[in-house]
Amino acid sequence: MPQGQVQVVQRFAEAGYQINPEAVARIMTHESPQELINLTLKTLSPDVIVVCPEHLCVQQEARKKQVTEQVGSEKVKGAAHDIRVLFDVPEKTSGIGDYEEFVSYFRDRYARLSEMLRIRLNERGMSARPIESLRKVDGRDVSVIGIVAEKRTTANGHLLVEIEDTTGTVSVLVLKDKDLFSEAGKIILDEVIGVTGSLSKDKRAIYANSIMSPDMPAPQSQARLAGRDGAGKAVLISDTHVGSKTFLEGAWNRFVEWMCGDSGDERQRELASQVRYVVVAGDVVDGIGIFPGQERELLISDIYEQYEAAAGYFNALPAHVKLVIAPGNHDAVRQAEPQPHLPERITKSFRNAVFVSNPSIVELDGTGILIYHGRSIDDLVSNVPGISYSDPAKAMVEMLRRRHLSPIYGGRVMVAPERTDGFVINNPPDILHCGHVHTVGTTRYKGVLAVNSGTWQSQTEFQKRMNLTPVPARAHVVDLKNLSTQVLNFYS
Numbered sequence: 001m002p003q004g005q006v007q008v009v010q011r012f013a014e015a016g017y018q019i020n021p022e023a024v025a026r027i028m029t030h031e032s033p034q035e036l037i038n039l040t041l042k043t044l045s046p047d048v049i050v051v052c053p054e055h056l057c058v059q060q061e062a063r064k065k066q067v068t069e070q071v072g073s074e075k076v077k078g079a080a081h082d083i084r085v086l087f088d089v090p091e092k093t094s095g096i097g098d099y100e101e102f103v104s105y106f107r108d109r110y111a112r113l114s115e116m117l118r119i120r121l122n123e124r125g126m127s128a129r130p131i132e133s134l135r136k137v138d139g140r141d142v143s144v145i146g147i148v149a150e151k152r153t154t155a156n157g158h159l160l161v162e163i164e165d166t167t168g169t170v171s172v173l174v175l176k177d178k179d180l181f182s183e184a185g186k187i188i189l190d191e192v193i194g195v196t197g198s199l200s201k202d203k204r205a206i207y208a209n210s211i212m213s214p215d216m217p218a219p220q221s222q223a224r225l226a227g228r229d230g231a232g233k234a235v236l237i238s239d240t241h242v243g244s245k246t247f248l249e250g251a252w253n254r255f256v257e258w259m260c261g262d263s264g265d266e267r268q269r270e271l272a273s274q275v276r277y278v279v280v281a282g283d284v285v286d287g288i289g290i291f292p293g294q295e296r297e298l299l300i301s302d303i304y305e306q307y308e309a310a311a312g313y314f315n316a317l318p319a320h321v322k323l324v325i326a327p328g329n330h331d332a333v334r335q336a337e338p339q340p341h342l343p344e345r346i347t348k349s350f351r352n353a354v355f356v357s358n359p360s361i362v363e364l365d366g367t368g369i370l371i372y373h374g375r376s377i378d379d380l381v382s383n384v385p386g387i388s389y390s391d392p393a394k395a396m397v398e399m400l401r402r403r404h405l406s407p408i409y410g411g412r413v414m415v416a417p418e419r420t421d422g423f424v425i426n427n428p429p430d431i432l433h434c435g436h437v438h439t440v441g442t443t444r445y446k447g448v449l450a451v452n453s454g455t456w457q458s459q460t461e462f463q464k465r466m467n468l469t470p471v472p473a474r475a476h477v478v479d480l481k482n483l484s485t486q487v488l489n490f491y492s
Contacts, residue, residue, distance in 0.1 A: 005024050005025075005028060008024050008027050008028065008033070008037065009024060011037055012037075012041075012051055015041050015044075017044065017048060017049070017050070017051050018049060018050045018051065019050065019051040020050055020051065020052055020053075020111075022052070022053050023051050023052055023053045023055070023056060026053050026056055027056065036056060040055060040056050043086060043427065044427075045426055045427040045428070048115065048426065049115045049118070049119075050111065050115060052108060052111060052112060052420065053108075053419075053420050054108065054112065054420040054421070054422070054424065054426065055426060081276060081277075081322050081365075082363070082364065082365050082366065083277075083322060083324065083354055083362060083363070083364055084362065084363040085354070085356055085360065085361070085362050086361040086362065086363060086368070087359070087360055087361035088341065088356055088357045088360050089338040089339070089340055089357040089359075089360070089422055090340065091340040091341070091343075092340070097417040098417075101417045101418070101419055102417065104419040104420075105415075105417070105418060105419060105420070105421055106147065106190075106409075106421075107166065108419065108420045108421050108424075109147070109192065109404070109421040109424060110146075110147055110165065110166065110192055112421070112424050112426065113192035113214045113402075113403055113404065113424060114128075114145045114165075114192060116214035116215075116403055117145045117192065117193075117194040117212065117213075117214050118145065120194065120212055120214070120215065121143055121145075121194055121196075121212075126143045126196060127143065128143045128144055128145045128194060129142060129143065129144060130144075130165060130166075130167040130168075131144055131146060131163075131164065131165050131167050131168040131169060131170045132167035132168040133167070134170060134199060134203050134206075135203045137199060137203065139199075140198045140199045141196075141197075141198060141199075142196070142197065142198075142199050142206060143194065143195065143196040144163070144165070144170060144194070144195050144206065145165060145192065145193070145194045145195075146163030146164050146165045146169075146170070146192070146193065146195070147163060147164055147165070147190060147191070147192050148161060148162070148163055148187055148188065148189050148190060148191050148192075148193060149162045149163060149164050149169065149189070150162035150189070151187055151188075151189060154173075156176070157176045158173055158174060158175050158176050159173070159174040159176070159181060159184050159185065159187075160172070160173055160174075161173075161174070161184070161187055163193065163195065170204070170205065170206060171204060171205040171206070172195050172197070172205070172206050172208050172211075173200075173205050173206070173207050173208065174208045174211070175207065178208075180208060180209070180210065180211060183211070184208070184211055185385055186384050186385060186386075186398070187211070188379075188380075188383045188384060188407055188408055189383075189407075189408055189409075190407050190408050190409045191213070191402050191404065191407040191408075192214065192402075192404075193211055193212065193213060194211070194212045194213075195208055195210070195211055196208070196209055196210045196211075196212075197209045197210070213401045213402050213403070214401075214402060214403035214404075215400075215401050215402075215403065215446075216400050216401070216403070216428050216445065216446035216447070216448060217428060217446070218446070218447075219446050219447030231365040231366065231367060231479070231480035231481040232274055232275070232276035232277070232365060232480060233271070233274045233275045233276060233277075233477055233478060233479050233480060234275070234276065234277040234278070234279055234364055234367075234369075234477075234478050234480055235259075235275050235277070235278045235279070235475050235476065235477055235478075236279050236281070236431075236433050236451050236453045236475075236476040236478060237278065237279070237280055237281075237453050237454075237456070237474075237475055237476070238280060238281035238282055238283065238328075238373070238374075238433075238434070238435025238436070238452075238453045238454065238455065239281075239282065239283040239328065239435045239436065239438055239453075239454070239455035239456065239457060240252070240280070240283065240284055240285070240310065240313070240455075240456040240457070241283055241285065241286040241330065241455065241456065241457040242284065242285045242286065242300075242306055242307075242309050242310035242313060243285045243286040243287070243298055243299060243300040243301075243303075243305075243306030243309065243310075244286035244297055244298060244299060244457055244460070245297055245298065245299045246297065246457045246458040246459070246460055247286070247299070247456060247457055248456050248457060248458055248472055248473050248491070249313075251456060251472065251473035251490045251491050252313055252456055252473075252490075254473075254490045255473070255475055255490045256313075256316045256317060258272050258488070258490070259272050259275065259317050259318055259321065260272075260317075260318050261273060261318075271477060271486070275321060275477065276320070276321065276322065276364075276365070277321065277322050277323075277324060277364050278314075278317060278321055278322075278323050278324070279323075279324045279362075279364075279369060279371065279433060280323065280324065280325045280326065281326055281328070281371050281372070281373055281374070281433050281434055281435040281436075281453060282326050282327050282328025282329070282330075282331065282358055282373030282374075282435050282436065283327075283328035283329070283330040283331060283373065283435065283436070283455075284307070284310050284325060284327070284328075284330075284331055284342075285303070285306035285307055285309075285310050285330060285331065285332075286298060286306065286330055286457075287303065287306070287330035287331060287332065288301070288302075288303045288306075290329070290330050291462060293461075296461075297460060297461060303332050304345070304346070307332070307342075307346045307349060308349055310350075311349035311350045311351075314350055314351075314353070315350065315351045317352075319351070319352065321352065322352050322353070322354065323350065323352055323353035323354065324353070324354050324356060324362055324364070324369075324371070325341075325342070325350070325353055325354070325355050325356070326341070326355075326356050326357065326358045326359075326360055326371045326372075326373065327339050327340075327341065327342055327357070327358050327373070328358060328373035328375075328435065328436060329373065329375055329436070332346060333358075334416065335414055336414045336415060336416035337358060337359075337375070337406065337413055337414065337415060337416065337422075337423075338357055338358060338359060338416060338418075338422040338423070339357060339358040339373075340357050341355040341356050341357050341360075342355050356371065358371070358372060358373045359371060359372040359373075359405055359422065359423065361429065364480055365480045365481075366480075367430045367431065367480040367481075367483075368427070368429045368430045368431070369429060369430065369431040369432075369433055370405075370425065370429035370431065370432045370433070371433050372399075372405045372432070372433070372434050373434065373435055373436050374392070374395075374396075374434030374435050374436035374437060374452065375406070375412060375413050375436050376399070376405060376406035376407070376408070376411070376412070376413050376423075377389075377392055377395045377396075377434065377436055377437050377452075378411070378412040378413075378436075378437075379406070379407075379408045379411035379412050379413065380395040380398055380399075381395065382411075382412075383408065383411075384398055389437050389439055389468060390439060391439075391441050392434065392437045392439055392440075392441040392452035393441030393442055393443040393450050393451075393452055394441070394443075396432055396434055396441070396443070396445075396450040396452060397443060397445045397450060399425070399432070400425065400428075400432065400445050400446070400448055400450065401445075403424060403425040404421075404423050404424055404425060405423040405425065406423045407423075428446075428447065428448060429448060430447075430448065430449065430483060431448070431449045431450075431451065431478065431483065432448055432449070432450045432451070433451050433453065434450075434451070434452045434453075435452060435453055435454070435455070436452075437452065438454060438455040438457065438463070438468070438470035438471065438472070439452065439454060439469075439470060439471045440452060440453065440454040440471040440474050440487065442476065442485055442487070444483075449478065449483045449485065451476050451478070451485070453474065453475075453476050454470070454471045454472060454473075454474045455470050455471070455472050455473075456472060456473055457470065457472060458470065458472055472491055473489065473490040473491035474487055474488065474489055474490070474491075475487070475488045475490065
């Protein structure tokens, strides 16, 4: 190994991490390796064991410079805005969709999520073994970690789950009379799970005693947030769908009036004066050709004119408020996720805006927000018992439990071929912000505030046919210091 690579490995080893060869190679080809190493070490979660390419802050460095140029010199009430983009996907996919890339994608997913599961198993005094080694086990109690390849119910009503790791596959049997059976019913394809149980006599199956997800660590965010005296407030919204006949222009104008301090009582005006950021989780416009017959529901039929109109609505917000905007499946970027930020031809019309990818991670006044439009909620509603569109926060908790935004591969979410999985939740965010389903939900899970912020569009013809009732024109106001939340209704 060349001396430069040895030094990189030693640097991470001194900080308590291992690093895989591909990550070392990326560092060595970076224009400023030491700066990249320093930036990465500052953002690594304590539960990371092996540093992978996805952990490197390559995107953060470039985007942070751009953000600084846009917002660094402006102040609100004497406090400069502090916006840092910690994760942002590139504008172009690096893959071409060949077999090796898909293998690399799932290996990356398994490597990072299995690290988290090993930590959880170690906390219980257990350690996972490779599936291939099961046939050599003398005793019967075993623990393994694998990706779910198949799930079905046996003729006797038991649950049979096939899981695989890099060495082999094994069947996991959950007996119907076990307390575990109901919870195991929430297992979905392609997620990474840890299984502890008894090995069958032929060593081809495991009778499960416990099944665990990577999950969030013990809550830490409140203690970490407590010292942020300069943190302000952020408004979380999504799915404005400008260009649609059902865009709620009147409700939006009432929202703008409140933000400008021109409506509401004294307490409400004081709250508005404290808002420093508006964060949009996708579907800025209604788009063109997103679904059959959409043209009949459009007020504006040109995509660029839709964005010009949207820019006008957003630019009406107070000049001291910074926008953070991610795309969704209706926006003018590739449909395959992860989606890059909107192109310059569109973004140049917006004032005071930072454009990020879907998903992305930003820090506002030091508070970490994981922004994901939320299309995978469709898959979770279809595959996880108890999850519904009426309470989208439950679906977001399932994302956090699995440490993955979109576990099912080949479902409703089209995934761009990349060598790394951009949906893995490496570090617990302070806030997970989603949209997409046009309903509202807020909950806290292990220190993470999960918010689905609804829509600014009334019920569409498609939603009427599907018997879906939106919850429109809500603004979630989050205090970035303590994560307290207020939901304001501008619908009526």
